[in-house]
Every structure is written in structure tokens, then in C-alpha cells.
Amino acid sequence: MFTVDAAELNLVRESLRNDPANLGVGLLHRPSDRLVLRPFNEVRHRGGHLELVHEFGWLPDECFGFIVAKPGRECVMVNLSQLNARGGPLFMAHATFRKILLSLRQCWAGMAACGSPG
Amino acid sequence: MVQSLTTTHESALEELLTAIMTQFGGAIDFWPLVCLSKGELGDPVPFIDSQWMSLRDRIQELRARLTQHEYEPSEAVLEQLVKLSRMSAELREVFDYFVNAQAVAQRDLEGAVMKLRALWHDVRMRLWLLGALIPLDRLPILTLERELHFESVLDGLFDQFLTARAAPAEAYKTNGRESHAH
Numbered sequence: 001m002f003t004v005d006a007a008e009l010n011l012v013r014e015s016l017r018n019d020p021a022n023l024g025v026g027l028l029h030r031p032s033d034r035l036v037l038r039p040f041n042e043v044r045h046r047g048g049h050l051e052l053v054h055e056f057g058w059l060p061d062e063c064f065g066f067i068v069a070k071p072g073r074e075c076v077m078v079n080l081s082q083l084n085a086r087g088g089p090l091f092m093a094h095a096t097f098r099k100i101l102l103s104l105r106q107c108w109a110g111m112a113a114c115g116s117p118g
Numbered sequence: 119m120v121q122s123l124t125t126t127h128e129s130a131l132e133e134l135l136t137a138i139m140t141q142f143g144g145a146i147d148f149w150p151l152v153c154l155s156k157g158e159l160g161d162p163v164p165f166i167d168s169q170w171m172s173l174r175d176r177i178q179e180l181r182a183r184l185t186q187h188e189y190e191p192s193e194a195v196l197e198q199l200v201k202l203s204r205m206s207a208e209l210r211e212v213f214d215y216f217v218n219a220q221a222v223a224q225r226d227l228e229g230a231v232m233k234l235r236a237l238w239h240d241v242r243m244r245l246w247l248l249g250a251l252i253p254l255d256r257l258p259i260l261t262l263e264r265e266l267h268f269e270s271v272l273d274g275l276f277d278q279f280l281t282a283r284a285a286p287a288e289a290y291k292t293n294g295r296e297s298h299a300h
Contacts, residue, residue, distance in 0.1 A: 023159060048143075048144040050144075050147045067151065071159060
């Protein structure tokens, strides 16, 4: 599993709940297996995946990207970023993305359990 | 009126020029993804409008800051600001084609991608020129790595739109559903 900061996940979900026109920027840094999430409007200069990569001092080639949106009642994760392209398709390998989804679901389930009564 | 800037004022202007360049980079790296997602991220228009207005506000903030503290910008600086504002309006027009990428003629889509490339080159040059004309000690930063990334994105963007046009809806894997685009 990848490392997720529950506070980052919560921030994105809250941000999209308050403003559905906003999106979440998601990154996977392969060397550290760290997942990073940030509301698009809170990336310092709104530069998207690339700016977030540089904010962490990582290299674009070390990272994959995805997007979080709330087009309806639920948040969705979409496998889509120019970081994934490298001259090919805009999505990363399905197995990697599946692992990202599992890591995020596990993190969210843990948070829900922490907050649930009893 | 004075012609020189305080250090604080100069730092704020340097930061703002870099912010505008980075945000314009976001219009290349990120905004088109929302149009390419074919609805999986929701309606692209509110996002594009909101980001475009934020960029326009930053350009207006630059104009406001340049006339602060009794500093009088030269005619050449004011001229560049007018051109920068005009280019931000043209950027929104480019995205009119991108949000309607499924319906517009292929040559119009290709023209919009070419226009985005021209705008990017022009914005970069004007921001550096503004920095030199004001004049600032440090010009807006664009690393070679970022520059190459943007060029690579622009090289592939038209083909990405063509691929998205040809693919069925839900072309990208979302929340574990299988992709049809692979």
C-alpha cells in the first residue's frame, strides 16, 4: 500500500464539498510510495500536477498523477495527468491506479471508523 | 511620483510575475485534462471559468501593484500589461474550442492547440520583458525541466484530443471501473 496523509484526503473532500467546481490534484511519488493530495485552488500558484511535484522537490519522471472530482454526490478519482503521458496515454498502469484507490479507500475507512460512535 | 521600487514592493512584483507564469503553465498542464476527461470530472466550464478569472485577477493585481507606493510605471510597462490582459482573453477563447472538442472541426481544434502554444511563448516573453522593464533584479523563474515538460505537453495535446474524440465516454478508469481507452 501507498502512504496517505488522512488530513490531505479530508481537506480535498471538504474542499470539493464546499466548491464542486474545484478539483483535487493527486500525485504518487514512486521512490517513496507517498501519495499527495491537494485541492487545485490551494496549490500555491494553481499550477496543477507539475507545480505540486516541484513544491515537494521531486522530479516529474518519478511521479504519476490523478485527479479527484465531485461531479455528483460522490467523489471520483480519475486516472489522468500529463505526468503519466511521457509521449503515451494520459493514464498510468491500471494496477498502479488500483493500488492508489485501495490505499485511499483504506485511509478513508480508517478515518470513518475513528469518527464513528461506539 | 517616483521611478524606483522598495525592496518589499520589488519582491511582491517578482513573486506575482512568477505566479502568473506558473498559473499559465497550469493552463497547459492541467486545464485541458478537464476538457479531455469527457465529463468524468463533471462539466469543464465552471472549472475553466473559475481558473481563468483567477488568472485575470492576478494580472489586474499586477497592474494595481505597479501603481502602488507612488511608483510610476513607464509607458512601455503599461503597454505590456495591456498585451498581457489581451492574451488572457485569448486564452479563454482557446478553451471555448477545448470544452467543445467533441463537436468542433478538427482543423479548428488544431488551430486552438497552435494558438495555445503561441500564447505560452508570448506570455513567457512578455513576463520576462516586464521584469526587465520595471526593472526587477530577478526575472520570473522557469526551469529548463518545466520548459521541456510544457513543450512536450503541447506537442502531444492535439493527438490527445483526437484520441479522446475517438474513444467512448468514460475513457479513463475512474474509481476502479475498467478503462475503454487502453
